[in-house]
Amino acid sequence: MVSSTGANRRFLITGAGGQLGRALLEEFPEALALSHADWDVTFPPPETAQSPGLVLHAAAWTDVDGAEDDPQGAAAVNVGGTRHVAELDAPLVYYSTDYVFDGRKSEPYVESDPPDPLSAYARTKLYGEAAAGEQAWIVRSSGLFGPSGTNFVRTMLDLARDREEVAVVADQRTSPTYVGHLAAATREVLERPFGIWHLTAAGDVS
Numbered sequence: 001m002v003s004s005t006g007a008n009r010r011f012l013i014t015g016a017g018g019q020l021g022r023a024l025l026e027e028f029p030e031a032l033a034l035s036h037a038d039w040d041v042t043f044p045p046p047e048t049a050q051s052p053g054l055v056l057h058a059a060a061w062t063d064v065d066g067a068e069d070d071p072q073g074a075a076a077v078n079v080g081g082t083r084h085v086a087e088l089d090a091p092l093v094y095y096s097t098d099y100v101f102d103g104r105k106s107e108p109y110v111e112s113d114p115p116d117p118l119s120a121y122a123r124t125k126l127y128g129e130a131a132a133g134e135q136a137w138i139v140r141s142s143g144l145f146g147p148s149g150t151n152f153v154r155t156m157l158d159l160a161r162d163r164e165e166v167a168v169v170a171d172q173r174t175s176p177t178y179v180g181h182l183a184a185a186t187r188e189v190l191e192r193p194f195g196i197w198h199l200t201a202a203g204d205v206s
Contacts, residue, residue: 012052014041014085015059019149020095023179024056027186031056041081045088055092056186057085057132060125062150064099067121078124082131091194093186094132097125098142098174098200108175108204111196129196137189138196139182146179175200 011028015021017035025033032052039046041059060078061067067074085092099122100115117123129138145153153176159166177200189197 010051010053011056012049012054012088012090013056013058014039014081015057018058018060018062019146019151020144020179020182021058022148023146023183024058024186026180027183028056041084042076044084049088052088052090054190055085055088055090057082057092057094059085060095060128061121064119064121067124068119071120071124074121074124075127078121078128079131082128086131086133086136089135091135091137092132093137093139093189094129095182096129096138096140097122098140100126100129100140103172109198111198134194136194137192139186139189140196140198141177141182142200143174143176144179144182145176152176170206173204173206175202175204177201 011031013021013024013028013031013033015036016025016033017037021033021035025031032048034046034049036059039049039059059081061074063074082094098109099119100117101109101113102116102118104116105113115126117126132138143152145151156166156168181201182199185199189199
């Protein structure tokens, strides 16, 4: 992989067994892929993770409701884990979420909008953004879905197979984003300066 500056980069993907991590590996097949079994990011980096040129940090606690029951566990992954990744002293892409906002805005959020997290999960993701350090692209996305892992689309499909009607909250709006598209768009983010970038599919749904 050649960066925009012409320097060769050795890519590392954390959380490579998750839905986003798998999509990133398809987009960056030359990367070193470490799943949770290879590196539990709540612990310091293993020898196999040393000296990467760039880290695509997809390892995360993504259970929003579960974070309310175990906020310390969520923080250990999303905040402490990101600190451990930052210890590699390599540029990194930190994948964040629209949950860092309170949802009261009637228009799409932009990068300059002030965060206002309302849940334990959201707070850990926002603190994780800070833990990523200055050599980081903070990529906030929304409603990730893909062919693997747990996501809203797969949950609804599974419920629809067993029920004639599905009861679900209708007071939220999101821009469902396919993980394959997010992984491909990561290449464009890497050509931009470090900082916060909002990256989702077009449109929105309730």
